[in-house]
Amino acid sequence: MPRPRRPALFRLLLSLDRLPLFVLGAGLLLSLAVAWLAVAGVAEGERRYFREAVDRTTAAIVERVExxxxxxxxARGLFYASAAISRAEFQRYADAIGLGQRYRGIRSMGFAVREERRGRWAPGAVRTPGPCDAPAAPARADGRERFAVIFIEPFAAGLxxxxxxxxxQVPCAEAMDRARDTGQPAATERIAFADDGGTAPGFMLFLPLYESGRPLRTVEERRAALLGFVFATVLPGDLHRAIEWREGLPTxxxxxxxxxxxxxxxxxLLLGDEAGRRLLADSPPRYRETTQIQLAGRTWTLAFASLPSFQDPIDRHLPWVLLVVGAVVSVTAYRVMLVRGWHAxxxxxxxxxxxxxxxxxSLTQLVNRDALHARLEELMREQPGRRLALLLIxxxxxxxxxxxxxxxxxxxLLRQIGPRLQALLSPDHLLARLGGDEFALLVCPVADRAQAVDWAGRVLAEIQRPFGLAELTVQIDASVGIALSPDHGxxxxxxxxxxxxxxxxxxxSHEGHAVYDPDQDVYSPRQLAILSDFATAMxxxxxxxHFQPKLRLRDRRTIGVEALVRWHHPVDGLIMPADFCPKVERSTLVRPLTHxxxxxxxxxxxxxxxxxLGLDVAFNISxxxxxxxxxxxxxxxxxxxYRVPAANIEVEITESALITDPGRARETLMRLHALGVRIAIDDFGTGYSSLAYLKRLPVSSLKIDASFVRDMAHDDNDAILVRSTINLAHNLGLQVVAEGVESVEVLELLEQADCDLVQGTLLCAPLPGGELRRWLAGHGHARAVFEPVGG
Structure with missing residues (x-):
């Protein structure tokens, strides 16, 4: 007999009776699931936090040592910048750079030079030995060079x-040899320094000093050029106190x-906390990691371990709390969701x-080269005909x-460039740092070439305003290259x-800015073809x-000529030097051309x-x-x-050529001077040198650039500059040649200013040797040869 169906109300009551068991079971299962997720999340977070701390600490150590x-x-720059540095000057320098504050970790810094060079410094560089000074050491028995510390700041016991x-000290000897041979900073192995009655572990850094102008390409050349070292004593304990690596991390x-x-x-051991050692002895760490860094030729190992306080007590007991307290399952779930959301x-x-x-x-926070390249690519792809300008600064x-x-x-200074230039820009423009001291500005759209040049002028005006650096104010300039799209690419x-x-x-050209010109591009197909043809031209x-006469004003006699090269191209005809010399000077053909x-x-x-005819002949060198x-x-x-007296030959160099490598340039000029060859500075006034600087070179004359001479009859500023240059040069015993004389008015002004020599088209344009001989016969006379001419 079938059981009778229970009323619907009864079934509802029965289901309600089972609901607490269902809720309890679901709550326990949910609590177990949430607890498991909490354990995994806490472990993941701890590992990530630990890894982050390891990375930040390692980066901070590397940054501080660097x-x-x-x-x-x-300090090496200071050493090279001055011919004589006294101890007092070095002490002021150490105070000025904040050796004890800005460079925490450096306990002392100084110079050590070869023992035999110790007495050659400027007065005051080496004082009478005092309580901290050691006497001059005897020569080494093994014949190796000795060095003597001539400066050290500050003085401290044990250093x-x-x-x-x-x-x-053996560690120092090994590091000094390594620095000498590589030319890079080199660190010693661990050294125990005396410190406050005890010892403190540390190391020394050495950076080699080489004699200026010496070649340093090989180890042997660097050893031969070694003058001494800049050194620093570094205590990692001081270094660690300056890092504050915990800042910004969780607790x-x-x-x-x-x-x-x-x-x-x-x-x-270079650095370690004794308190941490005791804690780890009582409680093994949950997380460990070691990493190695390479700095100054040494391998350093960093060992990390989590302390007992690393783990949050609440996180440690959270799973148990979730299992026992079912009533807070929803709150716990909410917390887990927050944690997971935080991680995401x-x-x-x-x-x-x-x-x-x-x-x-990373330094200026401007976009980099890759971002600029991508933006250019996007604009050229989406709007191929749109005109834009790229300014390279x-x-x-x-x-x-x-x-x-x-x-x-x-x-x-570099960090100040961006804000200055950004103030000029609209949202459509893009300013980028390409690296080093090179920036780029993308102007889009741009109407024409004139507008791009106007933008270059604005950029230059902003950069030329003074910059404040710490307690100094400096002023710099810039050069801007302009390329337009689609015209130039x-x-x-x-x-x-x-x-x-x-x-x-x-x-x-020192013009501040220039727009791209294919004729000035040494890598364009046309310019490469010119260089290829020139290789066989000689x-x-x-x-x-061709030769252009130089007229001596006091007696109106032609006493010399300037030799100017011309190229009779079989297809293009006569090519002037301005069209091929700049390309040749940047290639390997410059030496055979000069010869x-x-x-x-x-x-x-x-x-x-x-x-x-006793004519002097001058020619240019690059x-x-x-x-x-x-x-x-x-x-x-x-x-x-050719049995020509050296006094009849003069070489002309531009001011800008002297600043490429002043030491090697001076050495070359001194050797030419020793031969008896005379030296002249060409295009004076367009470069960076001063008459006082030129006085230190074996220069006999200077040539005032034609751009100042040509307009001096109509431009008072040019006239004043020319007269002042002549007076100053005469006071320094230099002869003055004025180029670009094209009018009688200019010639008379130069004569009134007591200029020595003149040349220009007013007198005679450059002529081949035979034509110049006929010109001398009809328009002027050259000085006679005073000594007999050999066969």
Whole structure:
């Protein structure tokens, strides 16, 4: 007999009776699930936090040690910048850079030089030995060089003393040899320094000093050029107190230790906390990690361990709380959701930060080269006919700021460039830092070339305003190269390269800015063809010298000529030097061209002397010639072969050629001067040198640039500049030649200013040797040869 169906109301009541069991079971299952998720989430968070702390601490150690390198490089710059540095000056320098505050970790810094060079410094550089000074050490029995500490700031017990030789300590000797051979900073192994009645572990850094102008390409050359070292004593304990690596991290506690070498040994410990050691002895760490860094030729090991306080007590007991207290399941679930959401937000922020770093410069926060390239590509793809301008900006004089004030001052200046220029821009424009002291400005849209040039002027005006660096005010200039699209390129790579070419032209011409010109692009197909043809021009007698007379004003006699090269191209006809010399000077053809000019100038000088004419012959040499150590020997060989007195030959160099490598340039000029060859400064007034600087060179005359001479009859500023230059040059015993004389008015003004020599088209345009001889016969006379001319 079937059971009767229960009423619906009864069934409802029965289901309600089972509901608490269902809720309890569901709550327990949910609590177990949430507890499991909480355990996994806490462990994941702890591992991530621990990894983050390891990474930040390692980066902070590397950054702080590298900052000590900056201090060494800045001190080396001071050493090279001054011919004589006294102890007092070095002490003021150490105070000025904040050795004890800005460069925490450096306990002392100083110079050590070869013992035999110790007495050659300026007065006051070495004082009478005092309590901290060591006497001059005897020569080593093994014959190796000795060094003596000549400066050290500050004085401290247990650190190197004046007069001591750091090489007496084996760790220092190894690091000094490594620094000498590599030219890079080198660290010693662990050294125990005396400190407050005890000892403190640390190390020393050495940076080599080489004699200026010496070649440093090989180890042997660096050893031969070694003058001494800049050194610093570094105590990692001071370094650690300056790092404050816990700042910005969650409330965690991690012990870390720094060891010298690739293994963890207590005898190699550089930095460690005794309190942390005791805590770890009582409670083994939950997380450990070791990592190694390579700095200054040494391997350092960092060991990290989590302390007992690393784990949050609430997180440790949370799973049990969730299991016991079912009533807070919803609250716990909500907390887990918050934790998971926080982790997701952290990942998103991390991803966003990585994307930002990939497209922005870390120093200036401007977009980088890749981002600029991508923006150019996007604009050219979406709007191929739209006109835009790319301005490549290179700072002039930035290297001098870095070398004189240090890289921190240079970085401070670079960070000020962006805000200045951004104030000029609209949202459609893009400012980027390409690297070093090079920036780029994308102007889109741009109406025409004139508007792009106007933008270059605005940029230059902003950069030329003074910059405040710490307690100093400095002023720099810039060179701007302009390339327009689609005129100069329809893809980002081409446009960037051509803007770079224009920037190089602007820098060389000192005009501030330049628009890309294919004729000035040494890498354009036409220019490459010119260089290819020029390689055979000298061997096929396509080159010829023309000569322009130099007139002496006091007696109106022609006493010399300037030799100017011309190229008789078989297809293009007569090519002037302005169309091929700049390209040749940037290629390997500059040396054979200079030798050809010297040889043919000497041959013509010899021919004139045989005819009884004592004309001096001058010719130009380039910046690359000044860096060629073989140039004096080549000219000496030409003079001997043609039996021409060296006094009849004059070489002309531009001011800008002297600043490429002043040391090597001076050495080359001194060797030419020793031969008897006279030296003149060409295009004076367009470069960077001063008369006082030129006085230190073996210069006999200077040529005032034609751009000042040509308009002096109509421009009072040019006239004043020319007269002032003549007076100053005469006071320094230099002869003055005025170029570009094209009018009688200018000639009379130069005569009134007591100018020595003049040349220009008013007198005579450049002529071949034979035509010049006929011109002399009809328009002027040259001085006679005073000594007999040999056969």
């Amino acid at each position: 900052s000590t390198f900056d201090a060494l490089y800045a 190197p003393s004046l007069g001591n030789d750091p090489r007496d 965690i506690d991690i012990d870390f230790r720094l060891y010298d070498g690739p293994v963890v040994e207590e005898s190699r 937000a952290e990942r998103r922020r991390h991803t966003t930060a990585l994307e930002y770093q990939a497209t922005h410069d 290179d700072l002039d004089g930035f290297k001098e700021i870095n070398d004189t004030l240090g890289h921190q001052a240079g970085d401070q 329809r893809d980002p790579t081409t446009l960037l390269r051509r803007a770079d070419v224009a920037m190089y032209v602007a820098k060389k 061997t096929r007698d396509q080159l010829v010298l 050809w000019v010297a040889e043919h100038a000497a041959a013509q000088c010899r021919a004139w002397r045989a005819e009884g 910046a690359r010639n000044l860096l060629d150590s073989a140039l004096p020997d080549d000219i000496a060989e030409v003079l001997e072969r």
